[in-house]
């Protein structure tokens with residue numbers, strides 16, 4: 001790590017605007033995340049969460065604004081293995097003929113060079129990651145033959161094997177059993193305690209105060225960013241979800 005990276009924010013998105021044709025998906029969105037932090041990203045369907053992830057990953061270049069990851073360009077950060085992503089389950093082809101171990105090994109590809117020949121240290125990193133997500137006994141199964149929670153754990157193991165210091169997780173708890181949720185939550189905490197940074201989009205608002213150090217309300221722009229207990233107050237959720245909590249129960 002060079003001197004510039006050591007003082008830089010893990011994630012620094014400033015004034016990002018993204019259009020899909022006429023659709024405004026992000027409107028001058030800004031998000032800063034430091035090291036050692038777990039941050040929950042909350043917003044209604046279509047509020048721009050996946051677009052923000054793609055922008056952070058460098059898959060989308062914003063029309064305005066800038067994105068820096070550990071003080072560098074997102075594509076550079078990805079290339080050097082600093083940035084890892086757990087996609088929504090819908091975005092994965094579960095029929096692909098690949099074992100759980102092979103999925104986790106793809107996290108090592110960036111460090112293997114063009115031959116993609118796994119060395120002892122790559123196998124050791126994969127074994128350790130599988131142990132940490134409690135999937136060692138499922139390593140040789142085809143990835144589609146896992147439960148929803150086990151599939152998520154396999155993708156978290158891929159990030160761990162990669163050794164990424166920044167993890168982005170798109171709905172990691174959707175359709176996930178309690179054991180998997182607890183295992184993933186514990187692991188993400190460990191990643192942050194080791195100085196990593198974790199950004200999670202989730203609809204599970206009840207789990208957030210336990211899981212996250214900070215929370216962000218997104219509605220094309222960042223409406224609020226701070227302590228989860230404050231950000232998740234009813235009047236703030238009403239802003240992000242367009243609900244009037246005072247009218248709940250028909251009153």
Ligand SMILES: Nc1ncnc2c1ncn2[C@@H]1O[C@H](COP(=O)(O)OP(=O)(O)OP(=O)(O)O)[C@@H](O)[C@H]1O
Nearest residue numbers: 020023024025043044045046047048049050051052
């Ligand atoms: N490829 C695309 N082409 C056109 N419009 C898109 C495209 N991808 C997303 N959008 C639109 O951009 C907006 C933001 O979408 P995005 O997927 O980022 O939201 P999201 O918060 O992740 O939603 P969800 O919670 O449903 O996953 C939405 O209005 C969506 O319809």
